[in-house]
Amino acid sequence: MPDSKRFVHPEAVKRIGRLELRARHVVEGFQSGMHRSPYFGQSVEFLQHREYAPGDDLRHVDWTVWAKQDRLVVKQYEEETNLRCVLLVDVSNSMQYGAGAMNKYEYASTVAASLAWLVLKQQDAVGVLAFDAKVRRKAPVRSRRGHLLSIIEALDAAKPSDKTAMYPILREAAESFPRRGMMVLISDLLADPEGTLKGLKLLRQRGHDVLVFHILDDDELDFPFSGPTRFEGLESDDHLNCNPRALREGYLAALNQFLERMRRDCAQNTIDYALIRTSEPLDAALAKFLSSRLGMHGR
Numbered sequence: 001m002p003d004s005k006r007f008v009h010p011e012a013v014k015r016i017g018r019l020e021l022r023a024r025h026v027v028e029g030f031q032s033g034m035h036r037s038p039y040f041g042q043s044v045e046f047l048q049h050r051e052y053a054p055g056d057d058l059r060h061v062d063w064t065v066w067a068k069q070d071r072l073v074v075k076q077y078e079e080e081t082n083l084r085c086v087l088l089v090d091v092s093n094s095m096q097y098g099a100g101a102m103n104k105y106e107y108a109s110t111v112a113a114s115l116a117w118l119v120l121k122q123q124d125a126v127g128v129l130a131f132d133a134k135v136r137r138k139a140p141v142r143s144r145r146g147h148l149l150s151i152i153e154a155l156d157a158a159k160p161s162d163k164t165a166m167y168p169i170l171r172e173a174a175e176s177f178p179r180r181g182m183m184v185l186i187s188d189l190l191a192d193p194e195g196t197l198k199g200l201k202l203l204r205q206r207g208h209d210v211l212v213f214h215i216l217d218d219d220e221l222d223f224p225f226s227g228p229t230r231f232e233g234l235e236s237d238d239h240l241n242c243n244p245r246a247l248r249e250g251y252l253a254a255l256n257q258f259l260e261r262m263r264r265d266c267a268q269n270t271i272d273y274a275l276i277r278t279s280e281p282l283d284a285a286l287a288k289f290l291s292s293r294l295g296m297h298g299r
Contacts, residue, residue, distance in 0.1 A: 049073040053144060083124035084141050086177050087112045089155060090187030092132035092164040099219050100279050107278045108186045108215050109155040114286060115184060116151040120144075126151065129173060130158035133165040141177070164191040170199025180207035188215050189262065197265050210271045213289075214262065217278050221255070223248050 052061060052072035060074045089112050095105035102110065112128060119126040120143065127141035128151050137158040139150045164187070173183060183203050189196055189212075203210050218224075226245055259275060266273035274289045 049075060083119060083122070084177075084179060084181030085115070085119045085124065085126040086141065086173065086181065086183050087115060087126065087128040087151070088169070088173055088183060088185045088187075089128060089130045089158070090132070090164060090185075091130045091136055091155075091158040091160050092162060092190075093160050094164065094188055094190045095215075096160045097220070098217050098278055100217065102278055104188050104215050104217060104278055105160050107276075107282070108213070110282055111186050111213055111215070111276075111286070112155060112184075113148070113152055114282060116148055118286075120148055127177075128154050129169075129176075130154055131164075131169045132160070132162040134162075135169065135172065136161075141181075165195075166191040167195030167199040170196075170203060174199075174202050174206050174208075177208075178206070180209075182209045182211065184211045184213065186213045186215060188220075193258065193261060197262075200266070200271055201269050204269050204271060210269075212262075212266060212271060212273045214259075214273065214275045215278060216275065221277060223251050223255075 049062060049065065050073060052074050056074050062073050062075050065071065065073050089108055091105060095108060096103055098104055098106070116126045116128070123143055125141045125143040126147070128137070128139045129135055130137040137154040139147070139154040142150070166187075166189075170185075177183075185200070200210055200212070263273055263275075265271075272289075274285070276285045276289075
């Protein structure tokens with residue numbers, strides 16, 4: 001098996017490892033906060049077949065299919081797929097920005113890998129879709145513990161490039177994953193707000209439980225710049241030479257207006273939203289978010 005360190009920075013591996021210890025009380029205390037969804041009960045109705053994997057219970061093998069098609073498949077029931085989670089990870093150029101230990105792309109990838117680990121630990125199913133203007137990498141929705149490597153490999157292969165086209169991506173996600181589940185958007189949301197909110201509403205209309213992790217760097221939130229500065233666009237060729245002190249008040253007003261709109265519209269559409277700084281320890285951010293989610297949903 002390939003070494004997972006080939007795909008994730010060693011420090012990210014350590015962070016995920018530490019998350020196991022620090023978030024254990026969160027995960028085991030209330031079944032991770034994500035596990036119990038209003039859309040998934042404990043039905044034992046037959047759902048679908050899937051390929052047999054070593055370790056599967058032989059009692060669930062469909063021997064009729066084996067006799068007819070000479071292949072081993074397992075009967076999968078609704079209770080086996082309580083949660084189907086799809087991680088939608090923004091890998092556009094703007095995600096390259098970062099003044100701290102990790103840029104936004106590295107932080108978002110670590111969030112995704114950690115959530116995938118939590119879902120797989122619960123023996124639920126998770127997949128990933130890495131995107132900018134189009135889908136760059138995918139990992140299918142699977143529940144085997146070894147699937148984490150596929151998730152990490154997809155994230156590592158999708159290096160930041162191009163602009164963000166949020167609505168077409170969210171629409172494609174809705175069409176590609178029609179079964180109701182959990183959609184987790186991890187992005188800096190630096191795209192057309194109308195398209196972003198339209199796409200998120202579409203996912204909710206299709207019956208998905210939707211979570212948004214809004215990842216921003218401290219510089220973007222605090223605008224600490226002083227003295228003559230040249231700002232260069234990461235998703236365009238535009239640049240601006242200016243005295244940032246003259247722009248700070250207007251920038252922060254526009255930013256707060258944008259953030260408030262995202263929070264308000266997500267709340268109105270029953271979408272869980274969390275703004276996370278890349279300087280915030282990841283385990284603390286996830287624990288805080290999951291605890292808040294538990295309180296909001298009464299789980």
